[in-house]
Amino acid sequence: MLIKRITVGEIKVPLKVAFKxxxxxxxxxxxxxxxxxxxxxLTGYGExxxxxxxxxxxxxxxxxxxxxxxxxxxxxxxxDFNALLxxxxxxxxxxxSLKAALEIALYDLRAQAMGVPxxxxxxxxxxxxxxxxxxxxxxxxxxVKDAQRAVAxxxxxxxxxxxxxxxxxxxxxxLAIERAVGPHVALRLDANQGWTPKHAVxxxxxxxxxxxxxxxxxxxxxxxxxxGLKFVTDHTLTPILADEAVFSARQxxxxxxxxxxxxxxxxxxxxxGISQAIEVANLARLxxxxxxxxxxxxxxxxxTAAAHFAVAFDDVVSYIDLDGPQLCATSAVEGGMGMxxxxxxxxxxxxxxxxxxxxxxxxxxxxx
Ligand SMILES: C[C@H](N)C(=O)N[C@H](CCC(=O)O)C(=O)O
Ligand SMILES: [Mg+2]
Numbered sequence: 001m002l003i004k005r006i007t008v009g010e011i012k013v014p015l016k017v018a019f020k021x022x023x024x025x026x027x028x029x030x031x032x033x034x035x036x037x038x039x040x041x042l043t044g045y046g047e048x049x050x051x052x053x054x055x056x057x058x059x060x061x062x063x064x065x066x067x068x069x070x071x072x073x074x075x076x077x078x079x080d081f082n083a084l085l086x087x088x089x090x091x092x093x094x095x096x097s098l099k100a101a102l103e104i105a106l107y108d109l110r111a112q113a114m115g116v117p118x119x120x121x122x123x124x125x126x127x128x129x130x131x132x133x134x135x136x137x138x139x140x141x142x143x144v145k146d147a148q149r150a151v152a153x154x155x156x157x158x159x160x161x162x163x164x165x166x167x168x169x170x171x172x173x174x175l176a177i178e179r180a181v182g183p184h185v186a187l188r189l190d191a192n193q194g195w196t197p198k199h200a201v202x203x204x205x206x207x208x209x210x211x212x213x214x215x216x217x218x219x220x221x222x223x224x225x226x227x228g229l230k231f232v233t234d235h236t237l238t239p240i241l242a243d244e245a246v247f248s249a250r251q252x253x254x255x256x257x258x259x260x261x262x263x264x265x266x267x268x269x270x271x272x273g274i275s276q277a278i279e280v281a282n283l284a285r286l287x288x289x290x291x292x293x294x295x296x297x298x299x300x301x302x303x304t305a306a307a308h309f310a311v312a313f314d315d316v317v318s319y320i321d322l323d324g325p326q327l328c329a330t331s332a333v334e335g336g337m338g339m340x341x342x343x344x345x346x347x348x349x350x351x352x353x354x355x356x357x358x359x360x361x362x363x364x365x366x367x368x
Contacts, residue, residue: 011359029324030050055097057096063364065098100274112350125311197228205236304333326339
């Protein structure tokens with residue numbers, strides 16, 4: 001089975017409300033979509049967001065990298081899967097989101113060729129997951145309203161973005177949300193690198209002293225500050241999660257070895273796809289730690305792939321943050337993950353289960 005065509009295009013999907021974090025503020029998803037076709041008539045799909053502030057990936061840079069990678073994949077046998085993955089990773093450094101999109105499309109094809117859903121190719125599991133939902137950083141009153149709306153829609157776990165205001169504002173917002181939604185709604189915080197280590201400890205300890213049990217706190221300090229991350233982990237009772245600090249399996253190993261965090265956030269867009277996500281999950285298991293499977297602001301192709309991965313590694317994946325498609329006002333994707341409030345259900349169809357992608361622009365085709 002040969003790879004005969006690779007197509008790249010772009011989708012734009014508006015968000016229900018602006019997505020605001022300590023690092024960026026956006027109103028729409030604007031992603032690269034890749035499809036890979038075989039000479040036997042199969043089509044595998046992949047997707048990559050241009051999260052420049054976090055991964056460094058931009059639409060133009062990913063497209064330029066694809067110009068170098070795509071011709072090297074054309075004409076190759078899908079059966080030589082590991083060689084294909086090596087080829088896609090070795091000719092261009094970085095560009096992890098593009099590589100994730102390519103890997104996702106190849107894994108989609110491989111599972112289709114075997115006639116099984118991707119999660120079964122990856123080891124099987126229960127194809128239903130429950131995600132949290134993100135509450136953007138805003139004035140406390142807006143955050144409270146957003147939190148109440150999410151709970152009314154059935155979400156019982158909120159991922160609250162912080163790090164854009166003073167530390168006292170951050171504490172006040174969390175306490176106001178907890179008062180509004182009650183103690184049965186789980187609260188996760190994500191500062192997206194917005195605090196210093198001491199600032200983080202101040203915020204988290206103040207919330208702990210107020211009697212609010214946080215499920216975890218995500219990436220309190222700048223990505224490169226591993227000593228700072230460990231300081232926060234060592235000085236708080238709340239589990240601390242490494243997100244922007246861990247892209248590769250090597251970085252995961254460094255953090256796990258020093259006890260720098262309690263939980264690792266695996267995102268396919270950081271690991272460069274499924275193959276290295278598997279390595280990170282296996283490393284976390286070896287260190288008796290657990291993982292979150294998360295997403296960037298992404299639409300339903302790549303988030304469906306992340307959901308397949310999460311299902312298959314549910315022994316080490318304790319937290320799901322796969323709300324990208326839930327934050328979108330519309331969808332350009334047919335098939336893939338089903339969504340009902342916080343529930344994600346994967347289809348029985350082979351591969352990702354994606355059947356069509358609508359509204360592609362700036363299309364370019366690579367043929368043998
Ligand atoms: C969308 C997801 N819940 C999320 O919050 N991901 C962010 C980064 C998203 C982005 O900026 O595109 C995270 O966990 O830091
Ligand atoms: Mg995060």
